[in-house]
Amino acid sequence: MASISSAEPSPSFVRRLSTFLHKHPALVLILLLAVPLLWLGVIYLGSLGALLLQSFFKLDDFTGLVVREFTLDTYRQLFTQANLDIIIRSAVMAATVTIACALLAFPISFYMARYASSTGKVAFYIAVTLPLWSSYLVRVYSWKLILAKEGVIGWIFQALGLEPLLNAILAVPTIGGPSLSVSMYGTFLAFVYVWLPYMIIPTYTALERVPRSMLEASADLGARPQQTFWRVILPLALPGVIAGSIFTFSLTLGDYIIPGVLGNSAFFIGQVVLVQQGTAGNIPLAAAFTVVPMVIMFIYLFIAGRLGAFEAL
Amino acid sequence: MFSRNKSPQPFASRAPLGLKILVGFVLLFLYCPFGIILLYAFTTEETAFTFPPPGLTLDWFRVALFERPDIFPPLLLSIQVALVATAIALVLGSLIAFAISRTRFFGREAITFLVLLPIALPGIITGISLRSAFGLLGLDFTFWTIVIGHATFCIVVVYNNVIARLRRTGKSQMEASADLGAHSFQTFRYILLPAIGTALLAGGMLAFALSFDEVIVTTFTAGQQTTLPIWILNQLVRPRQRPVTNVVAVFVIALTFIPIFIAQRLMQDTNE
Amino acid sequence: MPQNEMSNISNPLPAVRFENVSRHFDQVRAVDNVSLEIRDGEFFSMLGPSGSGKTTCLRLIAGFEQPTSGKIFLHGAEVGELPPYERDVNTVFQDYALFPHMTVAENVGYGLMIRQVPGAERNERVNQALELVRLPQMGQRKPSQLSGGQRQRIALARALVNRPRVLLLDEPLGALDLKLRQEMQIELKEIQKRVGITFVFVTHDQEEALTMSDRIAVFNAGRIEQIGTPSQVYEHPATAFVAGFVGTSNLVRSDIAQKLTGSAQTFSIRPEKIRMVEPGTPVQNGWASVEGTIREVVYLGMFTRYIVAVEGGRELTVVRQNLDETSMDVLNAEGKRVQLTWQRAFDRMLETP
Structure with a gap:
């Protein structure tokens, strides 16, 4: 535009600024990223780092004050039987919830991807994402209503004359309780319910990406529908399921609301963290406890990344 | 081509009945609880959750509106926090998306990972980290401590929406604009902003909904302040007029469903 | 360059x-x-x-x-x-x-x-x-x-x-x-x-x-x-x-090039510049000539492409407009012995080996 810019008396300040920035792309990058990185890098990562740091301090048992000296004592406390139980309980719950979510999510994802019309897909997608984004707490609360002794489930069992069965289920030691809403069943159901959409969306996305022609190619090469399903569809959907499992697993590991509202009194990691940093004032132990899900999640993310789950997010 | 498989149709064009039943079951599972809450907002029973409710009444809506002033300060606080957190997330999320989409640079992957981290790690970790950091710095818990926590995990929502749109928009529209004489700020105003407008709107609405009913991080960063979700949580632990809680729950559902629904529509429309 | x-x-x-x-x-x-x-x-x-x-x-x-x-x-x-x-x-x-x-x-x-x-x-x-x-x-x-x-x-x-x-x-x-x-x-x-x-x-x-x-x-x-x-x-x-x-070309290298032009330098000749005549037809001055067998015939409607195997295991592509021939004629040509000739003015010495 040499001819035109020379016709103007002097290019505007904005224009000159734009040209200056054009010649200094690195500066643009710095300008764009400065504030966000300050936020995420300093506020967020800084806090995480500070927390990690505190896990290497310990609480003086006599004074109840935090001793700011490097020690691994707090981590040693993690390995007491009671604490190990909590960690194992949380991990087992996270794994069971993840598997249940995967099993429930697959059929509906498959239906959405393969059979729903294009308007149907939109409707299904919205139907699944609405609960995903909305009112975690209210959704947990709804299970309190449903699972209460006098609530819907109890009523159904009564109506069907199956009360003895319900009582037998509740009588199972360690996972049972006085009613469904104060038992591991309740915890489990609420977890599955709350995180299910997190599993459906990536599974559906992965399935949706499998082109129809690929399934036709499989059939054309002589595969029966079951074979196509096991050998083509499932392997291609797996990264999506793994991506979903990152959420279901991680969210379950760190949650303290659901076991509090709907559990028997067995503790989960999240609750310990809450109690230790709150009423007990033992920030080092709380910090050490948060390291557990972090470590588990980093290992999980590493494996998931290897399996190609991030492309499916 | 193969005698046992005459048509190369991989699957029947109609879903098998078993699958349909399963799908119906999952949908029922997803939506029944909302119905239950709605139902119990009308129950005449104040202290228990008997099913079916012994009677129905509209009275709890009146009680919630006029006799429970404790509901409104938390509601107001939640809305304010959500608005401010959303605004911050919109700016920061878009900035990161612009930076990531326009160039490849060293550390690009690390930044994407960093953005994702606050939702990939359990919320309790974000919560307790921030709390202990505030504690170390001697900061009091204020409106802004809540906002900081919320904005941190809302950034990724905006980022995801904007980056997806930028990827679809492609570089050539921006190049075409520069080629036609527009400097970078004109290109931003005439091309980029209209292109990402609905993505921003959708991301903002999701961020709002996410912030409005967040409780896990908020518990750690609110101190003595009560947001609406914390109010609900308190009601769960120390119930008082349970149906009023249900009325509030119904209200929260409504207030989050609307922006989420609009956001989803916006995202779908532009995906076509 | x-x-x-x-x-x-x-x-x-x-x-x-x-x-x-x-x-x-x-x-x-x-x-x-x-x-x-x-x-x-x-x-x-x-x-x-x-x-x-x-x-x-x-x-x-x-x-x-x-x-x-x-x-x-x-x-x-x-x-x-x-x-x-x-x-x-x-x-x-x-x-x-x-x-x-x-x-x-x-x-x-x-x-x-x-x-x-x-x-x-x-x-x-x-x-x-x-x-x-x-x-x-x-x-x-x-x-x-x-x-x-x-x-x-x-x-x-x-x-x-x-x-x-x-x-x-x-x-x-x-x-x-x-x-x-x-x-x-x-x-x-x-x-x-x-x-x-x-x-x-x-x-x-x-x-x-x-x-x-x-x-x-x-x-x-x-x-x-x-x-x-x-x-x-x-x-x-x-x-x-x-x-x-740009277009298709026959690249003729080393030994054949040596025989046809007296120099081992690679040269190119366009398929449409090559004429196909009965073997033994006398070669005019300023023309190159080589004998071969038609190995493959590709009928393209307007014209036909012949791939001719010449001595030394090389192949040359020849394109001929279908002026008089029917599709049957050209397809029957496979295996026929032919003589290929072209004006030396049309072949091009190339710089790269």
């Missing part, structure tokens, strides 16, 4: 000049030490396979890329790091890059709006541009309501309306089907003559380049193999690559 002489330049200031320009992406030398001059007002094509550096050259002219080394001049002025919006060139993008949220008229008028051309004049120029591309009624439509060919024309109008001194076209016809592409080739050429703007046209389609261009630069692996008029490039390919990429 072989280049044809540049002595007959009418305007002393070329529209575009590259002086030893290189553009590297990390380890990849997308453009490797390219020098060229594009004359003012000519239709200049950059021809080459994908990844040969032709599009990067175009983007260097437009200002979307900066050279790693070397200098670029537009009408005598060095453009160096000048951003795209400060250059008097416009681009027709491969994917058209129409703005989806604007109407066709807003798209075409975008450059004028940016330059603050007053509304009335802007409207008039937009209408003129739409007429130029023969879509005068389309102003109020959205790009999504147009066909591929129409979008292509709008992209052209959007660039031309600004009256740039150089128009850059990045494979603009690539997405169109054959018929439409051939129509647009003729139309583009006509428009170029009418507006008198320098056109720089990037394509991988040698036929397109031959049809439209005043001159062609043939690119390969980031370098220019040859610059010349279509007939120069076709009739006098400078390198084996040009001979093979």
